[in-house]
Amino acid sequence: MAVTDGLLLHLSEPPAAAAAFRTFSRPRVAQARRQAQATKRKYQASSEVPSAKRRSRASSLPAKKTTAEGVQRAPEGRAQTASSPRRSSAGGRGRNQEQKPCVKTSSLFKNNPEIPELHRPVVQKVQEKVFSSGAFHDLDLHPHLISTINTVLNMFNMTSVQMHSIPVLLEGRDALVRSQTGSGKTLAYCIPVVQSLQAMKTKIQRSDGPYALVLVPTRELALQSFDIFQKLLKPFTWIVPGVLMGGEKRKSEKARLRKGINILISTPGRLVDHIKSTKNIHFSRVQWLIVDEADRILDLGFEKDITVILNAVNAECQKRQNVLLSATLTEGVAQLADISLLNPVSISVLEEGYGQANPQGGGALEVSAPQTSDELDSFAIPEGLDQHVTLVPSKLRLVSLAAFILQKCAFAADQKMIVFFPSCELVEFHYTLFVQTLLPRPGAPAAAPLPSGSTQLKFLRLHGGLEQEDRIAVFQEFSHSRTGVLLCTDVAARGLDLPQVTWIVQYNAPSSPAEYVHRVGRTARIGCRGSSLLILAPSEAEYVNSLASHKINVSEIKMEDILSVLTRDDCFPGKQWGKQKPRALSPQGIRERATVLQTVFEDYVHSSEQTVSWAKKALQSFIRAYTTYPRELKHIFHVRLLHLGHVAKSFGLRDAPQNLSVSAVKKKKAAPKRPDLRKKTQSKQRLAEILRSEYASGMEAGMAKVRKQSKQADQAAGRAARPRPEPGLGRGKKQKKKRSP
Numbered sequence: 123m124a125v126t127d128g129l130l131l132h133l134s135e136p137p138a139a140a141a142a143f144r145t146f147s148r149p150r151v152a153q154a155r156r157q158a159q160a161t162k163r164k165y166q167a168s169s170e171v172p173s174a175k176r177r178s179r180a181s182s183l184p185a186k187k188t189t190a191e192g193v194q195r196a197p198e199g200r201a202q203t204a205s206s207p208r209r210s211s212a213g214g215r216g217r218n219q220e221q222k223p224c225v226k227t228s229s230l231f232k233n234n235p236e237i238p239e240l241h242r243p244v245v246q247k248v249q250e251k252v253f254s255s256g257a258f259h260d261l262d263l264h265p266h267l268i269s270t271i272n273t274v275l276n277m278f279n280m281t282s283v284q285m286h287s288i289p290v291l292l293e294g295r296d297a298l299v300r301s302q303t304g305s306g307k308t309l310a311y312c313i314p315v316v317q318s319l320q321a322m323k324t325k326i327q328r329s330d331g332p333y334a335l336v337l338v339p340t341r342e343l344a345l346q347s348f349d350i351f352q353k354l355l356k357p358f359t360w361i362v363p364g365v366l367m368g369g370e371k372r373k374s375e376k377a378r379l380r381k382g383i384n385i386l387i388s389t390p391g392r393l394v395d396h397i398k399s400t401k402n403i404h405f406s407r408v409q410w411l412i413v414d415e416a417d418r419i420l421d422l423g424f425e426k427d428i429t430v431i432l433n434a435v436n437a438e439c440q441k442r443q444n445v446l447l448s449a450t451l452t453e454g455v456a457q458l459a460d461i462s463l464l465n466p467v468s469i470s471v472l473e474e475g476y477g478q479a480n481p482q483g484g485g486a487l488e489v490s491a492p493q494t495s496d497e498l499d500s501f502a503i504p505e506g507l508d509q510h511v512t513l514v515p516s517k518l519r520l521v522s523l524a525a526f527i528l529q530k531c532a533f534a535a536d537q538k539m540i541v542f543f544p545s546c547e548l549v550e551f552h553y554t555l556f557v558q559t560l561l562p563r564p565g566a567p568a569a570a571p572l573p574s575g576s577t578q579l580k581f582l583r584l585h586g587g588l589e590q591e592d593r594i595a596v597f598q599e600f601s602h603s604r605t606g607v608l609l610c611t612d613v614a615a616r617g618l619d620l621p622q623v624t625w626i627v628q629y630n631a632p633s634s635p636a637e638y639v640h641r642v643g644r645t646a647r648i649g650c651r652g653s654s655l656l657i658l659a660p661s662e663a664e665y666v667n668s669l670a671s672h673k674i675n676v677s678e679i680k681m682e683d684i685l686s687v688l689t690r691d692d693c694f695p696g697k698q699w700g701k702q703k704p705r706a707l708s709p710q711g712i713r714e715r716a717t718v719l720q721t722v723f724e725d726y727v728h729s730s731e732q733t734v735s736w737a738k739k740a741l742q743s744f745i746r747a748y749t750t751y752p753r754e755l756k757h758i759f760h761v762r763l764l765h766l767g768h769v770a771k772s773f774g775l776r777d778a779p780q781n782l783s784v785s786a787v788k789k790k791k792a793a794p795k796r797p798d799l800r801k802k803t804q805s806k807q808r809l810a811e812i813l814r815s816e817y818a819s820g821m822e823a824g825m826a827k828v829r830k831q832s833k834q835a836d837q838a839a840g841r842a843a844r845p846r847p848e849p850g851l852g853r854g855k856k857q858k859k860k861r862s863p
C-alpha cells in the first residue's frame with residue numbers, strides 16, 4: 123500500500139506514553155503501546171531519532187499553519203509491514219508485533235489548517251417561560267380527565283403553551299402553535315382532542331372510524347403521541363386510539379383499521395399507503411387534523427404525502443379543526459397557515475420584549491397577528507441549555523469525538539448523550555468502531571485493567587435503516603436508561619422526548635437553524651438543564667455567525683480541552699494506577715495519547731480488507747452528505763473545501779482512497795439535496811400551488827406542472843437529481859424512493 127500521509131511515530135517519553143496506553147487499557151491499546159515502544163527502540167538502535175527540531179515542531183498543538191499536506195514517508199518495506207492488516211488483527215497481536223521495528227501511524231498534528239479565533243457576535247436570545255401559573259383544574263375539562271392528568275401523568279400546573287393553546291382549541295378555533303422544544307406541545311393538542319371527543323352527544327363508536335387525525339414525521343414520535351393518548355383515554359375506554367407507522371405488516375394494520383380507530387396517529391407515508399390500498403379507511407367523521415412538526419410539511423417528501431392525505435380527507439369532510447405545531451414554525455409555514463387555516467389563532471409563547479405582553483401568564487399570545495420575518499427566523503432555545511461549539515481539524519475529528527464521549531460518559535457518572543450523524547452509514551460505522559475499540563469485548567484477553575468508566579459506557583444506535591423492532595427496542599432502552607450514548611441520524615432529531623439526556627453532540631452541522639434547534643432540543647426539556655456541542659472544521663467556523671443570525675448563541679470549547687481528558691490517569695483509580703502521579707497536561711502528552719487512540723482506530727479499520735472497504739464506504743457517505751447542504755450554506759460547506767486525505771483519517775483510514783474524489787462520489791450516486799425551505803417559501807407561486815392542491819381536490823395537474831417546471835429548471839441549471847433522504851423518517855421502503863421529487 124502506498125504511504126501518502128504516514129509518519130513514524132516518535133514517542134519522546136516512553137513511560138508517559140505507556141501511561142497513556144494504560145488509560146485505555148484495551149488489548150488493542152496495549153498492542154499500539156508495544157508497537158510504539160518498539161519504534162522507540164528501533165530509533166535508538168539505528169540512530170534514526172528525529173532531529174530535535176523535528177521533535178519540537180511535532181509537539182506544538184495544533185500545527186500553526188495551513189500548508190499543502192506534507193508527507194513523511196516511512197521506508198517502503200517497513201511501512202508496508204507495519205500497516206499490514208494481519209498484523210493489526212486481533213489474532214495477530216502479541217509477541218510477533220513486539221519484534222516489529224515500527225508502527226506507521228497518523229501524523230495527526232501535522233499540516234492541519236490553523237484554527238481561527240472564533241468571534242462570536244453577542245445576540246439577544248429569544249426566551250420563553252416554560253411553566254405558567256395556571257393549573258389544569260382551572261380549565262373547563264371533564265373531572266376524570268383532570269384527575270387522569272394529575273394522577274396518571276402526575277402533572278398539575280400547565281406549561282405556558284398549554285395555558286394559551288388548550289382554551290383556544292376548546293373553542294373550536296384553528297391554530298398555529300409555536301413554542302420551544304420540550305415545552306409540552308403534545309399535551310397542548312392531546313387534551314383538547316380528548317375533551318372534545320368524550321363530550322360528544324352521540325357516544326363515539328369504535329366502528330365510526332377516525333374523529334381525529336394526528337400526523338407526525340417519525341415512527342418513534344407516533345408511538346410517543348399514541349402513548350400519551352392511551353393514558354389520557356383511560357377513563358374514556360370507548361374512544362380507541364391507534365397508530366399506523368410502517369414497519370408493521372400492512373395486513374395487521376388493515377385489520378386494526380377495519381375494527382376501527384377513533385384517534386388515528388400516523389406518519390404521512392404510511393397513511394398514504396393505506397389511503398391507496400385500504401378500502402376500510404374513511405374520513406367522513408374527521409373533526410381534528412393535527413400536524414405536529416408542521417414545518418416539515420414544506421419538506422418535499424412530506425408535502426407530497428400530505429397533499430394526498432388532505433385531498434382524501436377533504437373529499438369526505440370539509441369542516442374540521444386544523445392545528446399546526448412546531449418549535450420552529452418558519453415564515454413559509456406561517457404563510458401557509460395564514461392562507462389555509464380558517465381564522466387561525468397564532469400562539470407563540472415569548473418573554474416580554476418579544477411580543478405583546480399577555481396579562482394572563484407573562485408570555486405573549488398573538489391572535490392572527492402577522493409575525494415579522496425576524497421573529498419567525500429567530501428560535502427560542504430552552505433557558506437551561508448551554509450550547510457549545512468546538513473547531514476541530516478533519517484529521518482529529520474522530521479522536522476528538524471519542525475523547526469527548528469518554529470524558530462525559532465514561533469518566534463522569536449519570537450522563538446520557540445523543541450524537542447526531544448525517545447518514546445511516548455513518549451511524550453504523552461509528553457505532554461498530556466504538557463498540558469494537560472502546561468497550562471490553564467478551565473473550566478478548568485483558569492485557570491491562572479496564573478504565574474505571576468503561577463498564578458504564580454503553581452505545582446504542584438509531585436510524586432509518588434498522589428493522590422496526592430494533593428501532594422500537596433501542597428507543598425504549600435509551601428512554602428508560604439513565605446513561606448511554608445514542609448514535610443516530612435526524613430520525614431522532616424531532617419531537618422525541620427522551621428523559622434525562624444531558625449532552626447533545628452534532629458531529630456534522632445541520633442543514634438549517636431549525637434542524638439545529640430540534641437536535642439540541644432533545645435535552646434541557648421542560649425546564650431541565652442540558653448541554654450541546656457542535657463539532658465544526660476550522661473552515662466551517664462561519665456557521666457560528668449563521669446561527670447567531672437566528673439568535674442562537676454558542677460558546678467555544680477548545681479542542682485541546684476535549685483531548686486533554688486522554689491524560690486523566692487519575693480518573694482510573696484502579697489498584698495498578700491509583701498511586702501513579704498523574705502526568706501534567708502538556709501539549710506533548712495530549713498529542714501522544716490522541717495519536718495512540720487514533721492508532722487504535724486505524725488498527726481496527728486496517729485489520730482486514732473488509733473493514734478497510736467498510737470505512738471507505740462510510741467516507742463516501744460522508745462526502746455525499748456534504749454535497750447536500752443548501753445553497754445558502756455552500757460557501758461554508760462545500761466539498762471542494764474538504765481535504766480528502768485528512769477526512770480519511772477521521773475514518774481510521776491511513777490514506778485517502780485512490781479512486782475517491784468528490785466528482786467520483788457525485789457521479790456514482792446523485793447527491794441527495796437537502797430541502798431548502800427558505801428557497802421554497804420564497805416562491806409564492808409554488809406555495810399557492812401547494813395550498814391549492816392540499817385544500818381543493820383535482821388540482822394535482824397543477825402540482826405536476828410546477829414539479830415539471832422545477833425539474834426542467836434543475837436540468838437547465840445542471841443540478842443533480844434530488845436526494846435520497848435519510849430513510850425512515852416516517853416512511854416505509856416504498857416512501858424512501860418517493861422523497862426524490
Ligand SMILES: Nc1ncnc2c1ncn2[C@@H]1O[C@H](COP(=O)(O)OP(=O)(O)OP(=O)(O)O)[C@@H](O)[C@H]1O
Pocket residue numbers: 277278279280281284301302303304305306307308309448449616617618619643647648
Ligand atoms: N404541564 C406539564 N407539567 C409537567 N411536565 C409536563 C407538562 N406538560 C408536558 N410535560 C412533559 O414535558 C416533556 C416535553 O413535552 P413534549 O414532548 O410535549 O414537548 P414538545 O414541546 O412537544 O417538544 P418538541 O418541540 O421537542 O416536540 C414531556 O416529558 C412531558 O411529559
